[in-house]
Amino acid sequence: MCLSHNSINDLNTRGAERELHRDVEERTVFLAQVKTRRCKASYERLYQYYAPRICAFLRQKGADERISQEIMQDVMTRVWHKADQFDEKKSSASAWIFAIARNRFIDVIRQSKRSEVDPNDPLLAHREEPAPDSRLQQGERISALKAAISELPGDQAEVLQLVYLSGMTQQTAADRLSIPLNTVKSRLRLALEKLRRRMEYV
Amino acid sequence: MAQYHPDDEWLTGYASGAVNEQTSVLVATHLTYCPQCREEVARQEEIAGAMLDALEPEDAAAEICAREIAAPASRSVGAKGEAAPRGSFNAIAPAPLIQYVYEKTGTTDIDRLPWSFYGPGIERAILVEDKEGAIVRLFRAQPDAKFPDHEHGSDELTVVLTGAYSDHTGRYAVGDVQCAPKEISHRPVVEKGEICIALVVSEKPAVAKSFAVRMAQRILGR
Structure with a gap:
């Protein structure tokens, strides 16, 4: 049913x-x-x-x-x-x-x-120890993630948009924004670190 | 378990869909061996999914909804390409690479790949060499084989399938990825005991350093 x-x-x-x-x-x-x-x-x-x-x-x-x-x-x-x-x-x-x-x-x-990983691949390696159990429930993780995205500084949010939604390479995003590639990389790294922290802990 | 991982840029490009076909097969090969990088890609897909949720919906899609929802089962999705038959390559390569190699060469038998002489104890099979300059190769090197000291015309990504090799940057074993930027010059040496097979993705052929090696490679076809 x-x-x-x-x-x-x-x-x-x-x-x-x-x-x-x-x-x-x-x-x-x-x-x-x-x-x-x-x-x-x-x-x-x-x-x-x-x-x-x-x-x-x-x-x-x-x-x-x-x-x-x-x-x-x-x-x-x-x-x-x-x-x-x-x-x-x-x-x-x-x-x-x-x-x-x-x-x-x-x-x-x-x-x-x-190319995608085949989840039934005989060569697929697994974690030796299970992932840490401190993780939040999926719904909590996603809402923490959404809150964290909305709180990102504008320049980091902009890079995130170009990379994940427009699907640009980091070099193309740098050209679009007329900033050095390294600046794109560091903005993305800062943003991803923040989001990762918020997804893992309350 | 893999010790050397693709640079963040490649993992992000894989998650966002920006990488090209050959980089995607190399990353998927590494991911098969690396649960940590799989988790990182999954995390970035969650981020992208959350951003998809936040997009301003396109109104134009609304009327399609009304028409289409009725019968999803009446539509079908295109079949995938022909599945690769089992061959000796299956024992040493993850599924995405087996499929890729089969599509490019028509075989999954290691010994029937288009191997050619590259250097003493080293063979190379070119899978792709396209007009845009992408070049995808498999190398098969005997234990103790030494690659000629070479620079690269572009960034070069390597993933190891069997055996191991070392250069001044580290020791690369099964599942490891070496991202060699075009500035670096290196001289990989294969470990004793096992044949080393690796997939190498680059944009233009590597430039051998010594004039003699360069001439020899030119005479031999590269």
């Missing part, structure tokens, strides 16, 4: 202390529902939320309106068909969907191939 509108409402009205993390967890739950139960209602919610954002992302990378809509439809179709590969313990819905959109852009627009 799949998530009814009632249970969606239940999700929406969980305790106030969870309020801040609500929508991240909700989307990850929706995607897990698509994965385990082929739930159309959950897919609909994901579509309404992500379709306009994927289009915005592709436009930022330079695709025109028509192409960005075509790629978006392909991305969302993949979300439906490949939901079995989503692992809610490893990533949020947004990170997973970002990766699909990034890869489709590389395939279709850059006509290039992207």
Whole structure:
């Protein structure tokens, strides 16, 4: 059985202390529902939320309106068909969907191939000791991350945008901003260090 | 477990999608051997996902939603390229590299790769050499083999698949990545005991330092 509108409402009205993390967890739950139960209602919610954002992302990378809509439809179709590969313990819905959109852009627009690690590779190495357990719950981590992104100084946020959303190399970002490559590298490093700290600790 | 990792710039480029095809296969090869770098890439994808959430939604997508949501199952996604058959290369290379080598050479049998003489005890197989100057090679070097002292026409990335080699910057074993900037000149020496096979990605061919080696390489085809 799949998530009814009632249970969606239940999700929406969980305790106030969870309020801040609500929508991240909700989307990850929706995607897990698509994965385990082929739930159309959950897919609909994901579509309404992500379709306009994927289009915005592709436009930022330079695709025109028509192409960005075509790629978006392909991305969302993949979300439906490949939901079995989503692992809610490893990533949020947004990170997973970002990766699909990034890869489709590389395939279709850059006509290039992207190599991915095969999670079933016999050569895959694992940590000797499990990752430290001090980590926050996914919803808490994501909302801490979002708060930290919004608090970044403008020059660091700008570099982050060009790198992750526009998909520029650091050299291209430096050229765009008319600043030295090393300045781009140091702004990015500072930003990533801050975000990493906030994702790991309260 | 890998001791030498790609520079931050390459990991970020892999997470953001900015790296080219050959750098992506080299990074994915390293990631197979390196759980720490996999976690770093996953963290950066979370950052990108959070930024995707914060984007101003494109209104134009709204009407498509209404049409498309109805039947996701009626659309299909394109099939992947032909899967690489199992060959002797499978024993020493991670899946993304096996697929890449198969696409470029049509084989996954190590001995059927297009090896040519590079130096005493050293063979090289060129996988890609394109007009833009990208060059992707596998090297197979016998234990104790010494590479000629060379500089690079561009930054050069190496990932080790079997055995190990050393130069003045360190010792590189399975899964390790050496990022050799174009300024450095180095003379890798392969360790005793095991054949060293490595994937090397660069933009232009390395420039051998000594005139004699350069002439020899020119006569031999590079």
